[in-house]
Amino acid sequence: MGKHFFKVAGHIFSVEICDELLSQMDNYTPFAVNPVDNPIFSLAVQNEQAPRYTEETRQEEENQSIICGKTDDGLAVFDFFLYGKSTGILICSKNFKQANLYLNQDGIFAKEQTDIHSENWQHTRFALNNSLMVLYSLATATLGTVLFHAVGIKYNGRGYLFLGKSGTGKSTHARLWLKYNEGSELFNDDNPVVRLFKNENGTIHAKTYGTPWSGKTPCYKNVEMELGGFTLLSQAPFNKISPLKKISAYAALKTSISGMRWDKNIADGLHQTENGLAANIPVWYLECLPDGGAAKLCRETIVSNE
Amino acid sequence: MKIKKGFVLRDVCGEQVIMGEGIGALDFGRLLCLNETAAWIWKQAEKLGDFTIESLAEKLCDEYDVSEEQAKADIAAIVGEWEKVNVIE
Numbered sequence: 001m002g003k004h005f006f007k008v009a010g011h012i013f014s015v016e017i018c019d020e021l022l023s024q025m026d027n028y029t030p031f032a033v034n035p036v037d038n039p040i041f042s043l044a045v046q047n048e049q050a051p052r053y054t055e056e057t058r059q060e061e062e063n064q065s066i067i068c069g070k071t072d073d074g075l076a077v078f079d080f081f082l083y084g085k086s087t088g089i090l091i092c093s094k095n096f097k098q099a100n101l102y103l104n105q106d107g108i109f110a111k112e113q114t115d116i117h118s119e120n121w122q123h124t125r126f127a128l129n130n131s132l133m134v135l136y137s138l139a140t141a142t143l144g145t146v147l148f149h150a151v152g153i154k155y156n157g158r159g160y161l162f163l164g165k166s167g168t169g170k171s172t173h174a175r176l177w178l179k180y181n182e183g184s185e186l187f188n189d190d191n192p193v194v195r196l197f198k199n200e201n202g203t204i205h206a207k208t209y210g211t212p213w214s215g216k217t218p219c220y221k222n223v224e225m226e227l228g229g230f231t232l233l234s235q236a237p238f239n240k241i242s243p244l245k246k247i248s249a250y251a252a253l254k255t256s257i258s259g260m261r262w263d264k265n266i267a268d269g270l271h272q273t274e275n276g277l278a279a280n281i282p283v284w285y286l287e288c289l290p291d292g293g294a295a296k297l298c299r300e301t302i303v304s305n306e
Numbered sequence: 307m308k309i310k311k312g313f314v315l316r317d318v319c320g321e322q323v324i325m326g327e328g329i330g331a332l333d334f335g336r337l338l339c340l341n342e343t344a345a346w347i348w349k350q351a352e353k354l355g356d357f358t359i360e361s362l363a364e365k366l367c368d369e370y371d372v373s374e375e376q377a378k379a380d381i382a383a384i385v386g387e388w389e390k391v392n393v394i395e
Contacts, residue, residue: 246319247323250318267314
């Protein structure tokens, strides 16, 4: 077992993991850094049976679900399911700074697993990626940092995030930017990070960052740029874009961030960041067709508006 | 009556808004905007923990220049709305 350190959007965390497993996690390679004394959280991967837990709530989406619960000792538990099968159980310390991920998969360490596309490896990657996303969100909530469910495009040096429920066509719209808006670049396809900063003169600005988490698309870019704005997408038989202000902007942002607010500090921290973003960063609502016209209309509106 | 676990009142860009945050409130999926008086009543309900229309009406009479009868009617209307959208029990 070796301890490895990674820096995502300026925050460093550590993962204790065997080399064989680490070699399967190449999405983290661009984020590797030298060891530090105070990572924001530390995860250790265990090949053991997880302690018992009691379910409290669950979040379901398409083929995945997360069951949340408590151990008998009152520690927070996250059980990550893919296609109805448990892939790994994450157990966190009281302050979420230390955690163990129990893989408990028959044979994953016993047998030689050379096929990286095998179901076991797919499950292991799923459990590890989800564990790190949960821990990262919790550890950075009070640091003006938010992990979004969004697709990130870089254009003219700025980052633009597309929001919307799964299946709305965020990725499709981003692909249309690549095709019709010359100079666009995809920097993350599922989970970019946003950080809010206060300038010395009291004004607020935000940056967006690539991460090791990018859904089904391998796009693990360690990049950062000024955040140009958010666009909430909705399917329609026409193309139309309008600004969202105040509460509507807040609502659009909130639905694109994990709903799990584990304690008051975390809930307060996320709310403050969401509120700061809603009040200071442009948020748009794009009703659109999956066509080039939508990508052009969106770019002309959200880029020229600055 | 009491406020359901997981529901909180927050300031969103200067407006008073009820939202679901904790376990049990995750499926709420919407934001409920309150005017100034309704927000004040919500805060009293939070402080009381267990509340009735009468106990909230009493608070309202202490704070605002309103008859007991009017206060009860106003509270009943607001509490009725909260019951309808399932944020109290």
